[in-house]
Amino acid sequence: MSMNLELQARTLIRDNNFINGQWVAAAGGRRFAVTDPATGKLVADVADSCPADARAAVDAAAAALPGWRATLPKDRAAVLRRWHALILEQQDALAALISLEQGKPLAEGRGEIVYGASYVAWFADEATRIYGDLIPQQQRGKRMSAIKEPIGVVAAITPWNFPLAMIARKIAPALAAGCTVVAKPAEDTPLTAIALVMLAHRAGVPDGVLNLISASRESAVEAVGEWLADSRVRKITFTGSTPVGKYLARESANSLKKASLELGGNAPFIVFEDADLDAAVTGLLAAKFRNGGQTCVSPNRVYVQRSVYARFSTLLSAKVAELRVGPASDPASQIGPMINVRAVEKIARHVEDALVNGALVLTGGRRLAELGPHYYAPTVLANATSRMLLCNEETFGPVVPLFAFDTEQEAVQAANDTPFGLASYFYSQDVRRIDRVSRALEAGIVGINEGALASEAAPFGGVKESGYGREGSKYGLDDYLSIKYLCQGGLE
Ligand code: ADP
Numbered sequence: 001m002s003m004n005l006e007l008q009a010r011t012l013i014r015d016n017n018f019i020n021g022q023w024v025a026a027a028g029g030r031r032f033a034v035t036d037p038a039t040g041k042l043v044a045d046v047a048d049s050c051p052a053d054a055r056a057a058v059d060a061a062a063a064a065l066p067g068w069r070a071t072l073p074k075d076r077a078a079v080l081r082r083w084h085a086l087i088l089e090q091q092d093a094l095a096a097l098i099s100l101e102q103g104k105p106l107a108e109g110r111g112e113i114v115y116g117a118s119y120v121a122w123f124a125d126e127a128t129r130i131y132g133d134l135i136p137q138q139q140r141g142k143r144m145s146a147i148k149e150p151i152g153v154v155a156a157i158t159p160w161n162f163p164l165a166m167i168a169r170k171i172a173p174a175l176a177a178g179c180t181v182v183a184k185p186a187e188d189t190p191l192t193a194i195a196l197v198m199l200a201h202r203a204g205v206p207d208g209v210l211n212l213i214s215a216s217r218e219s220a221v222e223a224v225g226e227w228l229a230d231s232r233v234r235k236i237t238f239t240g241s242t243p244v245g246k247y248l249a250r251e252s253a254n255s256l257k258k259a260s261l262e263l264g265g266n267a268p269f270i271v272f273e274d275a276d277l278d279a280a281v282t283g284l285l286a287a288k289f290r291n292g293g294q295t296c297v298s299p300n301r302v303y304v305q306r307s308v309y310a311r312f313s314t315l316l317s318a319k320v321a322e323l324r325v326g327p328a329s330d331p332a333s334q335i336g337p338m339i340n341v342r343a344v345e346k347i348a349r350h351v352e353d354a355l356v357n358g359a360l361v362l363t364g365g366r367r368l369a370e371l372g373p374h375y376y377a378p379t380v381l382a383n384a385t386s387r388m389l390l391c392n393e394e395t396f397g398p399v400v401p402l403f404a405f406d407t408e409q410e411a412v413q414a415a416n417d418t419p420f421g422l423a424s425y426f427y428s429q430d431v432r433r434i435d436r437v438s439r440a441l442e443a444g445i446v447g448i449n450e451g452a453l454a455s456e457a458a459p460f461g462g463v464k465e466s467g468y469g470r471e472g473s474k475y476g477l478d479d480y481l482s483i484k485y486l487c488q489g490g491l492e
Pocket of ligand 1: 157160187224225239
């Protein structure tokens, strides 16, 4: 990254909470460090919030709710469109900020800005299309209708892997629906989210409508706990791990908050013998290695039909061996550092366990300590089996385990043999098989001869323990609305 770009990114850094339109330090005066995962160097110290800060954010959001929900949808749309324009104006600086705190290559960061912003544009339009129903008359003199209303104050909690897109796709529909928001970004990557909120304010989001607090992992439990206990918060929207999602669902049940949970996956990627193998390799590379494999839709288990297994593994390993690993500051880097030491250690543990249980390294298979403590080599492992850790947990790193299979039924059964059900992928050129397998896969998202699935126009979300709720698409606003039934009598 050029010095100039880093300076641009630094102009977007704010290091305090944003509550009721003001930048405020944490009530307890504490701060925590945000570091660059490529170098371990300090990027900024930010507010480490306590329950009093969380409460102040809800006070502001609750006070702003009546005014914001009363605005005309087209006026909310106009604010969102201005926000969209400001995000795109700052594309380079925001991408550089993402690279600084999250480590992904600049080109990927630039892509994330456009992707995240696309939800803001999408929901600007959707704001003006929140239709209700006039119900066909059931009785003389009575009119029945259903209208949709904003659900109220929304609490948004987001992960570090897409520091801009994950929070944008929660805030945008909430604001479009007429809700007000309290948000807490991940402790590893709060700076991009803070910058995004600053741009929203510049775009004209009124004071109190959008509030953000940052917190270290230790403080997050109590701060978010305050939101969970507060009955003024009517909805929790969360992207992150399944254990934390379950905890949030349990805790928010006390005040019966609505929840949208986008949780972990364990995505299968199936290559049938009738697939276009080159296309399957290209699709797998795109799906697997984006963000170094640190995405919830990243293929975690790759099933290859035995008759094409050798050819596919040779093609794939050659491509994976060519991937360039390095810091975002080097424009040639395709895979950056993993987010933290915990993440690299999990990857190393999964690979060691696979090797002990009979897997073979085709390429990679080691940490790249010469680059820094957070780097892991892009890896392909042959002879993977269902006993291995990497079959049962999300590895969240640049590791492709190859499993051989014989029949379609066996592949589908193995693919579904997991508590998770977010994304799934398969490659085949047989139309009947495409129809059968797309219906048989237990997943919220199916990629058919395609590795790049995400779009603001499509419903994104999981089944089983990957959660519930959908983000994006014409369904994406439903999670932020409640339906009110009006029954008017005495009309004749
Ligand atoms: P990851 O393993 O990717 O860090 P997590 O589910 O642990 O995913 O974290 C996602 C988000 O949830 C982050 O913003 C994190 O601070 C928050 N979080 C983690 N644990 C808790 C908790 N007990 N209460 C509230 N928020 C939490």
